[in-house]
Amino acid sequence: MTRLDRVEQTSARFTGPPLTPRTAVIWSVLRAELERRAGDRLTVLDVGGGTGGFAVPLAQAGHRVTVVDASPDALAALTRRAAESGVADRVRAVQGDGDALAGLVEPASVDLVLCHSVLEVVDDPAPVVAALVTALRPGGAASVLVAGQAAAVLGRAMNGHLDVAAALAADPAGTAGPRDTLRRRYDADRAAALLASAGLTVEEIHGVRVLADLLPAAVADGQQAAVVELERALAARPPYRDLAAQLHLFARRPA
Numbered sequence: 001m002t003r004l005d006r007v008e009q010t011s012a013r014f015t016g017p018p019l020t021p022r023t024a025v026i027w028s029v030l031r032a033e034l035e036r037r038a039g040d041r042l043t044v045l046d047v048g049g050g051t052g053g054f055a056v057p058l059a060q061a062g063h064r065v066t067v068v069d070a071s072p073d074a075l076a077a078l079t080r081r082a083a084e085s086g087v088a089d090r091v092r093a094v095q096g097d098g099d100a101l102a103g104l105v106e107p108a109s110v111d112l113v114l115c116h117s118v119l120e121v122v123d124d125p126a127p128v129v130a131a132l133v134t135a136l137r138p139g140g141a142a143s144v145l146v147a148g149q150a151a152a153v154l155g156r157a158m159n160g161h162l163d164v165a166a167a168l169a170a171d172p173a174g175t176a177g178p179r180d181t182l183r184r185r186y187d188a189d190r191a192a193a194l195l196a197s198a199g200l201t202v203e204e205i206h207g208v209r210v211l212a213d214l215l216p217a218a219v220a221d222g223q224q225a226a227v228v229e230l231e232r233a234l235a236a237r238p239p240y241r242d243l244a245a246q247l248h249l250f251a252r253r254p255a
């Protein structure tokens with residue numbers, strides 16, 4: 001990192017977008033990393049970044065973000081959003097597959113990689129995680145969000161689909177069979193093992209949406225600030241963490 005790469009963003013502490021129960025915990029973790037690197041213009045890679053819900057706020061904070069996504073429609077929406085937010089020059093949209101990152105991103109060039117809600121839909125998560133690690137500089141960080149198996153079991157059961165809940169609970173991959181929209185779900189140990197086997201050091205695991213999907217709409221909509229506060233209070237604490245709809249892992253490529 002040269003002095004020219006440093007960006008004058010330190011005086012305005014990064015606050016990110018308005019926090020929701022879906023994003024508050026993730027932004028809390030990311031904000032800590034951004035503050036640790038305060039003053040640096042980071043190179044960020046968002047694999048499966050979709051329409052830029054994370055990419056655009058990160059670009060607004062001064063960082064350079066490349067979004068690699070398989071969907072041209074998502075990338076078109078991302079490009080529009082980046083332009084409307086005045087950060088088109090800091091957001092690069094690349095159509096491509098997560099496990100072909102090697103040809104799309106220079107190895108060891110990325111400070112922070114995001115891979116949110118992608119590992120549960122790709123054919124094989126291992127090469128995607130390996131590609132994330134290859135893209136990261138030594139010491140760079142990875143933010144990975146995956147679907148939680150336990151919450152899916154409870155959700156099916158609470159909706160009266162007991163046979164589906166039983167199938168999901170029994171399946172080592174955490175799916176409810178061939179009609180499931182996801183190819184796999186995780187518990188904290190399996191998700192951590194996936195990242196560790198690719199050479200990442202897992203530093204933090206949080207639950208995302210511990211409560212949000214369980215609340216009556218009147219509570220979720222009417223008391224959003226209180227829900228966000230409670231989500232943040234429970235996110236790191238088993239057993240609440242392990243019942244969350246999603247698991248967020250923050251990991252680092254050893255320096």
Ligand SMILES: C[S@@+](CC[C@H](N)C(=O)[O-])C[C@H]1O[C@@H](n2cnc3c(N)ncnc32)[C@H](O)[C@@H]1O
Pocket residue numbers: 047048049050051053068069070071074096097098099115116117118121122123
């Ligand atoms: C559920 S969306 C998540 C979007 C965003 N990461 C978020 O958390 O809001 C999954 C995204 O992954 C993309 N995707 C799915 N398979 C992919 C692959 N093999 N390589 C790259 N992107 C992929 C989809 O096009 C979609 O934009």
